[in-house]
Amino acid sequence: MSDLADGLTTPVGRVLAPLLLERERRPEMWQRIVALLIEPRQRLVTEAFGRAAARGEIPSSAVSPSRVSAGAALVLARHLTTGPLSRDDIVEVVDDVVLPALSR
Template sequence: MTGTRRRGDALVRAILESALHELAETSFEELSFEKVAVRARTGKAALYRRWSTPEDLVLAALTDPVAGFGATPTPGTGSLRGDLLALLGGLARVLDEPHGRALLALITQRAKHPELFARVRALVLRPRQELILDLLTRAAERGEARPAAVTARIAAVGPRLVLVEHLEAGVVTATEVTTIVDEVLLPLIRR
């Protein structure tokens, strides 16, 4: 490594981004501290000081507010349709970024790593589902949604359709997101 040596947040950011790139391009089985260190242009010791396993590193990277998913803000467009379009459109866009591709890699490998996938589901996927459930609750209070439609299963439909579309087509366009919202979700939700 040439130039100024990175430390602190800059080093951690480089490591997290490198881990996501490695996972997105290969698989969890192929992910190693050595490969991540080489990509981040640092020594393996920098990784071992912070994370004890590749699983811990992946979870830190996926949940990081800058490199990974972090918290998703509530859209607040004023309508259920607008909020769903914003959330699902954001998910569709992020699937083309390193942390989204890394998430897809873990989803497709969930049978090989069920414990890791359960943690990813709890830390990355479930908070987004709960956000949609909250949107549905507020929409029901405004009269935009049937109260019976405020369920975890219905809240999961949109993100799952976006994920499946991306796995099948390799991309989810804005038109496809609109179709998911207008032809599937709103008929399920509305009075």
């Protein structure tokens, strides 16, 4: 989550919000962004959750697309609405949203 929050403040990250507005008009461009930026990170999170499930730290049923994307979606939404997130903000997202969702 910290890497994502930090990445949103880089030149590439700052371009993401305007590109979101072009998603409907230029779906091929958006699909490329998804393939290059979003899907690789979602795979990493899915793999990390899968390893946690294999160790018995979370139920295997907790590894779902919604749970995989929830933390990142919240970080992005908060960044777009209130600006860059602090480390305390990231800890709150992980502790109050991601971990409780995984423990169900």
